Amino acid sequence: MTCESEFDSSLTVDETLLSLEQKKETLLTYLNILAGCRPDEEICPKFSEIEVYMDQVKQDIVIMKDHVVKMKQKNEEIKVTMERLAKANDYLDDLENNIPEGFCAADAVARDVVPAPPSAVFKEPFQLRTLLHLTDQEFEEIPFYLRGRLRLGDVNDFIDGYNQTLEKKYNIMKASRDKLKMADRQLYTIFRNQELRNVPGLVFCTEEDMKRFSNVKSGVYFKNMVAMLRHTQRIKEIRMEGIVRLAVASSAAH
Structure with a gap:
């Protein structure tokens, strides 16, 4: 079995975790196959395929971490926006309370x-x-x-x-x-x-x-x-x- 799937950087966190789960199952399948392989005929090719999958798993983890960082940044942006709105509300209240007679x-x-x-x-x-x-x-x-x-x-x-x-x-x-x-x-x-x-x-x-x-x-x-x-x-x-x-x-x- 060869690995032909492309790494998709647009995956969400949930999709990335699902992808990791699927690849984990694939790795377990390969390890079960290796358990019954003869060293001189099949082990090396299977290890090569496992190595490819491991690289993809590492890439998916990087993407997942990137998503988490972006989510934290978005939360900070929302917090800053809320603080600005609160200040604007205070400013408008102050204006309303000090309208010239x-x-x-x-x-x-x-x-x-x-x-x-x-x-x-x-x-x-x-x-x-x-x-x-x-x-x-x-x-x-x-x-x-x-x-x-x-x-x-x-x-x-x-x-x-x-x-x-x-x-x-x-x-x-x-x-x-x-x-x-x-x-x-x-x-x-x-x-x-x-x-x-x-x-x-x-x-x-x-x-x-x-x-x-x-x-x-x-x-x-x-x-x-x-x-x-x-x-x-x-x-x-x-x-x-x-x-x-x-x-x-x-x-x-x-």
Whole structure:
């Protein structure tokens, strides 16, 4: 038997491994033949054929290693791309948070939103609304550049921190100021001043509130979480007077 197969450098890793397995079986067959050969007639030609196959096996191993190297390089390229997208996302968030007043229609709407005086807050019966968890389907529909390596559990843990912050904040706001401790009285005043007169029933907190009342991380992690909750319409942002209000979206609350 002679070896006539050509070495194909376009083989994938799986195909290369299959090729190696086939050649191994061929070598075993030759060795079985050699076991019954007479030295003076057949051994030398068979050893020559085995040598050819061994050379091909070595070449296939080289190709397999080359494929592995390329796969690692591709993974590194993907990692670099993800980092660039994350930086671009941060840059866009920064631009969005620093749009000059009056630059777009959204600012015109913001100018119509004015702080509410203390007497206007909770004039009507108030019911606290909190966020629903994301479902598997909602999480999978979030673009990969937003969620990256984050898992569904991470997002829902953030939602729990958000809800916990709302409960603590509005418990303070519903209390009688005279019965609060000094620290809570200061927070009471801050929360009242942040309320908006012409958006009755708006439920919101700020990043500072979440740092104060929950264990959520700040920085890029926080921005990514907020971006995902905005994408899934769990929250909406209202920017005014240097305050970014993270408000509960009515369609995603209970």
